[in-house]
Amino acid sequence: MTRVGIIGAGNMCQGGHLPAYDKIDECEIVAICDINEDRLYSFKDRYPKAKLYTDFREMIDAEELDCVDICTPNNIHSVAAVYALEHGIHVLTEKPDAINASEAERMKAAAEKSGKVLMAIRNNRYRPTTKFLKEFIANGEMGEIYAGRCGWIRRRGIPGWGGWFTDKEQSGGGPLIDLGVHLIDLAMYIMGNPKPITVSGSTYSKFGHTTQAKMDVEDLAMGFIRFDNGACLQIEFSWASNIAGDQMFVELRGEKAGSRMSGLDRKFEIFKYDCGANVNITPCIDDYNCPPHHEMNIRHFIDVINGRCEPDFTPEQGVNMVKILEALYKSAQCGHEISLVD
Helix, strand or coil, rough: CEEEEEEEECHHHHHHHHHHHCCCCCCEEEEEECCCCCHHHCCCCCCCCEECCCCHHHHHHHHCEEEEEECCCHHHHHHHHHHHHHHCCCCCCCCCCCCCCCHHEEEEEEEHHHCCEECCCCCCHHHHHHHHHHHHCCCCCCCCCCEEEEEECCCCCCCCCCCHHHCCCHHHHCCHHHHHHHHHHHHHHHHCCEEEEEEEEEEEEECHCCCCCCCCCEEEEEEEECCCCCCEEEEEECCCCCCCCCCEEEEEEEECCCEEEEEECCCEEEEEEEEEEEEECCCCCCCCCCCHHHHHHHHHHHHHCCCCCCCCCHHHHHHHHHHHHHHHHHHHHHHHCCEEEC
């Protein structure tokens, strides 16, 4: 039996993580930690055998855990992860891995020193369309992938206005760090995880003044990433913009074919030129009538820590992601491109 400790039992944990563990027979929730005591003690009936804590350090010190699952505000991810790894416990954390690159490096170093698994949630990697496209590209059907675009843009959709999402000290940023980590990772994963070398970005905050609630993060981020293999990625993420409507997409361009995955209208297309004509192909793949993507991600983590497979996410990928996010913010602040090459 895999003994799981939960750190942070808010909406993401309740909606995505706990339902997954409930379906995995070999997992047992033995401890739950949350600083909100009312929320914490609401789990008494659901998990009567689980010990309840308001301090994750106390929980880790007291319990014999195989792994912890971290679903706290962003600024706690690295702190809790490093403490768990230093105590010989495997770690799964929600995204983003950390709020800055130095914290991500600390997590990576702690994982290497402990020999334990460190993984961050990358649930979009487990979508059926993602798996199909990875294999499609691996088989040479698209040729070299040399450019891409990705975005998750909302007309109006600022989450938890006045809570930790819009508080930079706790969140690390706005839609770039909240939404961007999902689709930048998805695009890079499908492209073969090329190493980022330069980043340029701009951020804007035009909607925070419309409320008395605290909001000191951006509501729009746009940018451009260059990779060591010559490929590039254009990005756009917003919580609020005066646009026609919400979009969520990853678009890739290859020598032989291109592709577009669109999450909100559930479209997935391949674009080619064949027999003298433009050809659009719509693979018959359903991303929605399948196990939840968080569940598939968590199942993979449990398989990895129990030695049944190799991880498809490495701490180095997490460091690269946080370096990209940090560099985009830095570029927006200083007004020029940032190099990620030492």
